[in-house]
Amino acid sequence: MASSKRISPLPLNERFATRAQYFAPSPIRAVFEMEMNPDVISLAGGNPELTHLPWAEITRTSNEVVTQHGLSAFQYGTTVGQPELIDEIQKIMALEGIESVPEDILVTSGSQMSLDLVAKLFLNPGDTVLAAAPSYSGALNVFAGMQAHVAQLEGDDEGITIDAIEAAIAHAQSTGSDIKLLYVVPNFANPSGVVMSYQRRVDIVKLCRAHRIIIVEDNPYGLINFGVDLPPALRTLDPDNVIYLGSLSKIFAPGIRIGWTDAPAMVHASLVPTAEASAICPSPLSQSIATKYLREVDWHSVLAANVDMYHRRAQALDAALQEFLPAGCNWVNPTGGFFIWVELPEPIDASAGLLDEAMEEGILFIPGTAFFLDGRGRNALRLSYSQAGEDTLREAARRLGALLHRANRVIDL
Amino acid sequence: MASSKRISPLPLNERFATRAQYFAPSPIRAVFEMEMNPDVISLAGGNPELTHLPWAEITRTSNEVVTQHGLSAFQYGTTVGQPELIDEIQKIMALEGIESVPEDILVTSGSQMSLDLVAKLFLNPGDTVLAAAPSYSGALNVFAGMQAHVAQLEGDDEGITIDAIEAAIAHAQSTGSDIKLLYVVPNFANPSGVVMSYQRRVDIVKLCRAHRIIIVEDNPYGLINFGVDLPPALRTLDPDNVIYLGSLSKIFAPGIRIGWTDAPAMVHASLVPTAEASAICPSPLSQSIATKYLREVDWHSVLAANVDMYHRRAQALDAALQEFLPAGCNWVNPTGGFFIWVELPEPIDASAGLLDEAMEEGILFIPGTAFFLDGRGRNALRLSYSQAGEDTLREAARRLGALLHRANRVIDL
Structure with missing residues (x-):
């Protein structure tokens, strides 16, 4: 030995x-x-x-969360998130013209987790996801991690082109791959900065609906707007076929890890148990701090x-x-x-x-x-x-x- | 129309x-x-x-996190987690006799997420996971969600029996399923309350190593101990083949969503990018609050x-x-x-x-x-x-x- x-x-x-x-x-x-x-x-x-x-106000509101709501903020919470925060999330989306109902909203531990949940819910190995060339690497990793094929499509200054999508559909038909999702950052895209035009949004929404491709609209930057009139959200153009992802990371702070999904009811109903199996619940402490900031501070x-x-x-x-x-x-x-x-x-x-x-x-x-x-x-x-x-x-x-x-x-x- | x-x-x-x-x-x-x-x-x-x-102290320490470390606590953090928290995590594990190195530890947004990461990293559809009958439902859901077959094995008052594991191995060989993981809560199991005996731990560790089954040791309750001498952790008995999951949820508070993995280096190296694709990073705010609590409060x-x-x-x-x-x-x-x-x-x-x-x-x-x-x-x-x-x-x-x-x-x- x-x-x-x-x-x-x-x-x-x-x-x-x-x-x-x-x-x-x-x-x-x-x-x-x-x-x-x-x-x-x-x-x-x-x-x-x-x-x-406004650090003095953040200190005050965070302090009040601990002193006034410590027992609930430090305890487990519901998987969907706190109703008070969902209320504030609706107001944020309304700033971009998106009408929502609270029953469609799921609070997550940031948009990366939202992407993970959507990928888990929709993607079988071998399915195809359409995305822009170039696209946010964190999203590409999630889709690839579910063994999807990611087709990164060329665009112009109005976004991914219809020609590119149609070519990708034809290609997927020839290979037998099922195109499940189209991933897009329509406003000030990461990394290209492109804003998708109104007509392109309309055309993409129509094309995706016709081909049963569900749109994942990721919009962390919509409110970081230097003065352009943004076209309506894709979620607004086709609420039945678009999953919207929002985040507090760029408009408040990423360290609290708060994002959300606003999804068609049938998708939402299955995102919730997917989220439960992934993380039980978003941090009630983070949610309470976010809610108080959004309610009591002049964050606009x-x-x-x-x-x-x-x-x-x-x-x-x-x-x-x-x-x-x-x-x-x-x-x-x-x-x-x-x-x-x-x-x-x-x-x-x-x-x-x-x-x-x-x-x-x-x-x-x-x-x-x-x-x-x-x-x-x-x-x-x-x-x-x-x-x-x-x-x-x-x-x-x-x-x-x-x-x-x-x-x-x-x-x- | x-x-x-x-x-x-x-x-x-x-x-x-x-x-x-x-x-x-x-x-x-x-x-x-x-x-x-x-x-x-x-x-x-x-x-x-x-x-x-100790709410007064939690208020004080949380307040100091915001006032003294707000810029980092509210910003993105590293995927592995803050070194100061990892240091405290090592001390917690040491209370249960587990020696660890910081390089093996990944902070997560709670043990549910740790389970999700392990499942993603190891489980192909059709693989088998061994678990106790009964087992924590959140773990079962994660394994099933990766389309694994979960074999829930009968136990006695010392834990899952060796006979049951050997029978499951024989059954998997006959069906061609690959047994990747054995999931166990060795201390005060949820829901059975059973503490796995020393001899059973030794036997299970040997058997799993021989059959290349990786052990997932989930230990949220080890420190909720009414006075028994607990046998060594499985992670201690076979550090090369055991992934350990820890959590602050039961010993401090679940609302901050902080757990961790302590895994063999080769597993850790791949858990990190898996975690990054799942959630970017655990909340730096939660981590800072946890660190200060563990360092400055007499939490023992x-x-x-x-x-x-x-x-x-x-x-x-x-x-x-x-x-x-x-x-x-x-x-x-x-x-x-x-x-x-x-x-x-x-x-x-x-x-x-x-x-x-x-x-x-x-x-x-x-x-x-x-x-x-x-x-x-x-x-x-x-x-x-x-x-x-x-x-x-x-x-x-x-x-x-x-x-x-x-x-x-x-x-x-």
């Missing part, structure tokens, strides 16, 4: 489910750890700026001031990019949301290597490949202007410009 | 995934809504008693006093059951945890009908069928003594006794 009793680690990964291969660390979260470095200017994460929240004014700040930052970054980026870079001056999607001249590859160089220069961004499951996006990157001040954004753009000029030159040799 | 523009709801349920059929509302959660009725004595939910928590004394209280309640309920229940009812006086599992004389059916009658009498319990996926448990019920005072428990037992005498008589006619 061996003298050591140390047992070798078992290869437990051989016992993983097939889907485990799709749960890969996301590039965004990998960068999140790097963002903790205070010497780095981060244009990476989609973190909201919390500095200007706070948000308006923050949106002005994001707007100024977007303009500052746009101007600095114009000043410093090499010719051939393309982007759109954002009208809302947190991001600028920069397409680079063809020779520049923005995947891993460039990010390492950027780290050395003290800046961070998300390589475009993070927003595709199929390797596309190598000549693009996502810049977030939500976390840094205007002067800092200008400095970041200067460093990025130097980097890209160098990358361009090296490859031109 | 029709004069009404009202569109009929689409049968979206026809588009659900195969697994959706397994996401049924749980009997425990259904009863949870009824528990809100203040006229009802609930012996149903596994809610901890929060009345005697608070817990000791609460455990004494649960012990007195358990004894009060046990005595009252002896006084009021008809002959032929069997249960074990609990040595820890929150529950008494009562087996009824054969003619009494404790499923739906009896609960309706109990509601009319103003008491609630969980029918035994909730703890099986296969219809067993009709002659059993779970009583929780965690939420009601001693006199109230006696009154509940009196009402339950009257009900069971009546049920017995009716069926005897």
